[in-house]
Amino acid sequence: MNKQETLFNYILRIADSQLILGHRLSEWTGHGPMLEEELASANTALDLIGQANSLYAYATQVEGKGRTEDDLAYLRSEREFFNHLLSEQPRGDFGFSMLRQMLCDAFDVLFYSALMKSSDNTLSGIAAKAYKESQYHLRHSSSWTERLGDGTEESHQRMQNSLNELWRFTDDLFAMRAADLELVNTGIAVDTSSFREAWFKQVSEVLERATLTIPTHAFMQKGSLEGRHTEHLGYLLAEMQSLHRAIPGVKW
């Protein structure tokens, strides 16, 4: 893989994660527990999909083969997506979605904060905007995690079950390709191991306030970097890509 391909794949990893997470969140539109939360979920979903759009636009430039953002989002198959396994899990109940969101938002805040210092001006520019958005996302998802974790007996139990279900995908957040280390060395990419402890601390504090317990013996599932996903991504893509595949080149 040459440097250009490495960078292309690196950008796809970030973009795919935000697109898929944004899509999952957008599934709450029309189903939110209250009007205000429905708007909040849609706002956050749009932020994430907007980040993905900017990143895809940059990826098409880096690739230089004349593909568009839509081609990347709508015309790749499951094995060609590199999003975090965490982002593709079905939305579950509202607490499940907020807990997953908190785990991802805490990652995004630290990741973007590091990517803002990238030697690649386009990436650092996208990161600077996304960082501010993620800070708010984290505040919102953390307060719901705490509210529901430390809520009623039922909400607590549901949140604990969600955490037990989701924790196994948290190693996958930090996975990196060997080739990416070259990008790290030139100051373009972020070494995810550099903020892993900070992420764990941040997440642990929220979960502690939420009176939730991190599972200690969870099997850690990985594979998204090789395009090996859980069964759920295929269904998500089938729905997300159906319009574009039925009417190629369709415009809004």
Add this chain to the structure above:
Amino acid sequence: MENTKDSQGLVWEVFVQKKPGQPYVHCGNVHAHDAEMALQNARDVYTRRNEGNALWVLPSSEIVASSPEDLGSFFEPANDKIYRHPTFYQLPESISHM
């Protein structure tokens, strides 16, 4: 729907300040179960399109309002006292938001 009233929480009034120094203007209300949720909901519902850069929220139940019966005694006496209006002064153009 069962328990609709409880599940939506309290009503909170939302005030948005457009720019520093300007008054907070009432713009509507939101449902929320606690103050932080009210602030976040106000942000998500009322400031998505750059409407302002500061927010107040307060429980609607804390507002003390005049009642329709107060109309005559509260407000009508001001009707014929035009000398209370500063209409006899020229305002410099540089003064805005009066």
